[in-house]
Amino acid sequence: MTAAHQFLEQARRITRDLRHRGLIQTALRKYEVKRDEKKRAFPDWESARQAAAEVKWDAINHLDTYLEDFVTRLEARGTRVHWASTAAEARDAILGVVRDRKAKSIIKSKAMTAEEIHLNDALEKEGYEVVESDLGEYIVQLRHEPPYHIVFPAMHLTRDEISDLFHRELGSAQTREPEELTMIARRVLRQKYITADIGITGANFAVAETGMVSITENEGNARLTSALPRTMITLLGIEKVIPALEDLALFLPMLATAGAGQTLTGYNTMYSGPRQPGEADGPEEWHVVLLDNRRTELLADPEQRDALHCIRCGACLNVCPIFRNVGGHTYGTAYSGPIGSVITPHLRGLKDWKHLSGASSLCGACTEACPVKIDLHHHLLQNRRNAVMEDAPLLERLAYQLFAVVANHPTLWQFAKEMGRTFQPFHRWVLRTKLDPAKAWTATRDLPPMAEMSFKEWWRTRQ
Amino acid sequence: MSAREQILGRIREALRKSAPIPGHTHADHPSANHPPHPPVPPAGAGRSAFATPVIPLRPSAAARPWLPPGGVTPAEQWERFCAASTELKTAVQEFESVEAAHARLRELATEQGWTGVASHHAPLTDAAISALGLPTLFTDGGYPVNDLEKCSVGITECDALVAQTGSVLVTSRSTGGRALSVLPPHHLVLARRAQLVPDLGAALELAKARYAPHWPSMISFITGPSRTGDIERILVLGAHGPRQLTVFLLP
Numbered sequence: 091m092t093a094a095h096q097f098l099e100q101a102r103r104i105t106r107d108l109r110h111r112g113l114i115q116t117a118l119r120k121y122e123v124k125r126d127e128k129k130r131a132f133p134d135w136e137s138a139r140q141a142a143a144e145v146k147w148d149a150i151n152h153l154d155t156y157l158e159d160f161v162t163r164l165e166a167r168g169t170r171v172h173w174a175s176t177a178a179e180a181r182d183a184i185l186g187v188v189r190d191r192k193a194k195s196i197i198k199s200k201a202m203t204a205e206e207i208h209l210n211d212a213l214e215k216e217g218y219e220v221v222e223s224d225l226g227e228y229i230v231q232l233r234h235e236p237p238y239h240i241v242f243p244a245m246h247l248t249r250d251e252i253s254d255l256f257h258r259e260l261g262s263a264q265t266r267e268p269e270e271l272t273m274i275a276r277r278v279l280r281q282k283y284i285t286a287d288i289g290i291t292g293a294n295f296a297v298a299e300t301g302m303v304s305i306t307e308n309e310g311n312a313r314l315t316s317a318l319p320r321t322m323i324t325l326l327g328i329e330k331v332i333p334a335l336e337d338l339a340l341f342l343p344m345l346a347t348a349g350a351g352q353t354l355t356g357y358n359t360m361y362s363g364p365r366q367p368g369e370a371d372g373p374e375e376w377h378v379v380l381l382d383n384r385r386t387e388l389l390a391d392p393e394q395r396d397a398l399h400c401i402r403c404g405a406c407l408n409v410c411p412i413f414r415n416v417g418g419h420t421y422g423t424a425y426s427g428p429i430g431s432v433i434t435p436h437l438r439g440l441k442d443w444k445h446l447s448g449a450s451s452l453c454g455a456c457t458e459a460c461p462v463k464i465d466l467h468h469h470l471l472q473n474r475r476n477a478v479m480e481d482a483p484l485l486e487r488l489a490y491q492l493f494a495v496v497a498n499h500p501t502l503w504q505f506a507k508e509m510g511r512t513f514q515p516f517h518r519w520v521l522r523t524k525l526d527p528a529k530a531w532t533a534t535r536d537l538p539p540m541a542e543m544s545f546k547e548w549w550r551t552r553q
Numbered sequence: 554m555s556a557r558e559q560i561l562g563r564i565r566e567a568l569r570k571s572a573p574i575p576g577h578t579h580a581d582h583p584s585a586n587h588p589p590h591p592p593v594p595p596a597g598a599g600r601s602a603f604a605t606p607v608i609p610l611r612p613s614a615a616a617r618p619w620l621p622p623g624g625v626t627p628a629e630q631w632e633r634f635c636a637a638s639t640e641l642k643t644a645v646q647e648f649e650s651v652e653a654a655h656a657r658l659r660e661l662a663t664e665q666g667w668t669g670v671a672s673h674h675a676p677l678t679d680a681a682i683s684a685l686g687l688p689t690l691f692t693d694g695g696y697p698v699n700d701l702e703k704c705s706v707g708i709t710e711c712d713a714l715v716a717q718t719g720s721v722l723v724t725s726r727s728t729g730g731r732a733l734s735v736l737p738p739h740h741l742v743l744a745r746r747a748q749l750v751p752d753l754g755a756a757l758e759l760a761k762a763r764y765a766p767h768w769p770s771m772i773s774f775i776t777g778p779s780r781t782g783d784i785e786r787i788l789v790l791g792a793h794g795p796r797q798l799t800v801f802l803l804p
Binding site for chain 1 (some may be wrong): 758771795
């Protein structure tokens, strides 16, 4: 089954699932209230967006310079940097470190980049135990499914489902209290932190000026992941770079506000190296893996380059009418929602993923929500155009050629109209059956009847 | 060619075409033919009036009037810090004297039944620990992780308090390492009034002035107790880190 079929199939199922809809609408309504409240704390949200967009523009359009600055400073403080052109190279770099350290167990904090390169599968295939420590990620890991949303991985589950899951997988008693459920996970994961040999994290920003990796989280799981294991590995995309430390004063509140409706996320931590002389704890070694994985192809498209400005806040998912109806898993990609629909064709090939450009009502809610002003809905249109230019389906091409001929010849146009008027009454005999020529439309919508008289004819009668 | 050179090479090749600065041009009608590209301005040139500090003193607040304010006067800043803390469920208490703070600390120890305390050597913490008189694990220079995990509370100093966000700034060098402020179930911060700064920008500047270029390996803004909303978006405190965050403000 192609990715496009998979999408349609699952979308058809999920859009009719009222339970799913209720759950997502409730969660996102709560988010909207908090987000609006926090946005009001900004005297001028629009100017903040403009500034964030400009700083990201500067970073991405001088990526070579800033990336080299970042790496030079990191390496100067004893961090080992690995450059990975592809997902496979990134997996190999990480597997290499894990093998060298003869690691047994690995604790991981949330990293969408790791989902992108299917890191957990690769590690598990080699026999290593990898445990997700973010509560939402831990829940979906126990269910053997990918995260539903880039910020809220388990938002599609009810407390009862989570309780059943913990009961089945961890042997805990059933409970309806989110607090008790959280404590069950806390107890299990505590031991994992203490015994893990390796901690793997993602990153939110890479500061060129000071050679720091900034990680944003609420639970403290990334703090522990980077404090207790002897080896720390951080995986990040090359587009995470920002020029200066002071830029965090702008991005941290914006990420928190747009992403989760918070003033600031619980822990915002900047790492500049492994344990330094005289420090109490921290990893003996730190490996930073820089991932390209076709980001440079997106960079080479000036029209859509700003998609690399993305700070992965998830705001565009939350406001997208398509995401809210089809849900996160339907996309079948690491990055879902509008931003995922824009970048996936670049990262994984337009041919197989062009259908995502149609997963949009072009309402522009995503573009308006984006804290770094990515022109998301126009990029979806551009991807549609690019897909047609690259390889338009024969039938579609013929159909448009036929339409062009008819539309250019008034007699043919008149004839087509007459045909339509004559035959439309018989349409109901085949309506929504296999013989229905307009089935793609009529399956979910009504076909309006053609007017008895065209405007031209009416005008003629008035003369 | 190494992966590093390959990636940097691809980036340089890609950047030979320039992209418009957001908000300055807008492609409403996507066209297959890109307009001719103007030369790329040098690094840093994209920061127009918005991002360039204009006043050297407290540039963060002055250059970013559109960010949530942290307050101008110390009284405003303290008010803002307290309001943010209330929302975050951080317990904040201000004391007239160090002795009063120590007395409250002993009360807390009894109320919460502290058995072991973890801390680090610094003026405020040393004084508090001797006033408490409980078995104490000092993390400076290394410690057994299992022992720290058993402690009832981690008592630390901080580098700054941020009025704008209700955050506490800690580092791996000044506050006992990376785990002390997140592993025990209660994190208690001893701060001086003078450590209150208006906003994140000011806190970052302060850290830079104090440490650059010999940065501690970790600096962290702690904003409230550890929290999660991963189950039905319902707030739960103490997801992995401390369930309680307490800030004592000393004169």
